[in-house]
Amino acid sequence: MNFLTDPVQRKRSAHESNIWFVYTATSLVSVFLAVAVNHLLISDGLYFNALAEQMTYEQIEKTISQNHKWAWLGYILLPLYCLVKFSLVASCLSLGYYFATNRWAYKAFFRVAIQAELVLLLPALIKLLWFLFVQTDYSLQDLQVFYPLSLLNLLDVHSVEPYLFYPLQLLNLFELTYWLMLAYGVAEVVGWSWQRGLGMVAASYGSGLLVWVMFVMFLTVSLS
Numbered sequence: 714m715n716f717l718t719d720p721v722q723r724k725r726s727a728h729e730s731n732i733w734f735v736y737t738a739t740s741l742v743s744v745f746l747a748v749a750v751n752h753l754l755i756s757d758g759l760y761f762n763a764l765a766e767q768m769t770y771e772q773i774e775k776t777i778s779q780n781h782k783w784a785w786l787g788y789i790l791l792p793l794y795c796l797v798k799f800s801l802v803a804s805c806l807s808l809g810y811y812f813a814t815n816r817w818a819y820k821a822f823f824r825v826a827i828q829a830e831l832v833l834l835l836p837a838l839i840k841l842l843w844f845l846f847v848q849t850d851y852s853l854q855d856l857q858v859f860y861p862l863s864l865l866n867l868l869d870v871h872s873v874e875p876y877l878f879y880p881l882q883l884l885n886l887f888e889l890t891y892w893l894m895l896a897y898g899v900a901e902v903v904g905w906s907w908q909r910g911l912g913m914v915a916a917s918y919g920s921g922l923l924v925w926v927m928f929v930m931f932l933t934v935s936l937s
Contacts, residue, residue, distance in 0.1 A: 732824045736799070739830055740792035746837040747791060751784060754844050754856060763853040795830070802826035802918060806899060809917025818902060825898030832891045836861050862886040876933040880926050892918070 757777050764773045803823035811817055839861045844851055858870050858878055863885035865878060873881065892914055900910030 732827060735824075735827050735831075736795070739827060739834065740795050742834055743795060743837070744788050744791050746834070746841060747788060749841055750837070750856075754841065754851075755853070759853045759856075799823055799826040799830065801921065802829075802895075805917045805921040806895070806914070809913045810899075810903065813913060814903075821902040822899070825895060825902060829891055829894035829898060832887055832894055836885070836887050858882070860885055875937055876930045879929050879933070883922075883926065 760777050760780075761770075761773055764776065768776070800823065803819055803826045806822040806825065807817055807819045810822070840856075840859055843859070843861065844856065848855070854870070858865060860866060860882040863882050865873070865881035865884075868881065870878070892911070895914045895918060896907060896911035898910075899905065899913055900907045903910075905913075
């Protein structure tokens with residue numbers, strides 16, 4: 714047995730176990746919140762009110778039935794969505810770090826992405842509590858466009874073009890905190906200053922996010 718490297722290996726193994734524990738916990742909380750929103754906030758009446766002018770009664774019933782039938786698939790795919798998201802964020806950060814230092818640190822940034830994601834679970838929880846106890850009279854559109862502490866919630870959504878909903882939702886305090894968490898994680902991993910870490914997050918993750926936002930806006934315009 715190599716007594717010099719064994720403690721290092723144990724420490725690395727503990728870190729990896731912690732990563733997957735946090736990933737599992739994050740995924741389970743995401744699934745729980747999705748189930749809670751679907752069962753506690755979304756009713757058949759919301760669909761009828763939202764689609765009454767676009768579909769017949771029978772078509773709406775069929776749509777609701779299909780949603781109920783395939784809801785479980787969305788819950789199963791949610792952990793996969795989280796995994797893909799963490800991988801993409803880690804890839805963006807790793808590319809930024811590679812261009813800055815000619816070194817690669819994907820695993821470390823993957824852990825940073827998972828830990829920072831905990832911040833983004835709060836808006837979903839706040840949304841659930843808001844419509845359960847505060848704004849109890851709401852429409853399906855209210856649920857779709859609501860994002861706590863975002864710029865969109867300060868505007869009249871009826872005067873905003875649908876393709877702007879997503880970017881305006883992203884302009885919120887939780888997303889800002891998420892960036893700060895990423896910057897702190899990057900700085901801790903590579904031994905940089907917090908300011909330099911934030912600069913790398915803006916250049917790497919920020920660029921990737923901008924491309925994604927433009928894609929979503931293009932898709933919204935194309936499908937509308």
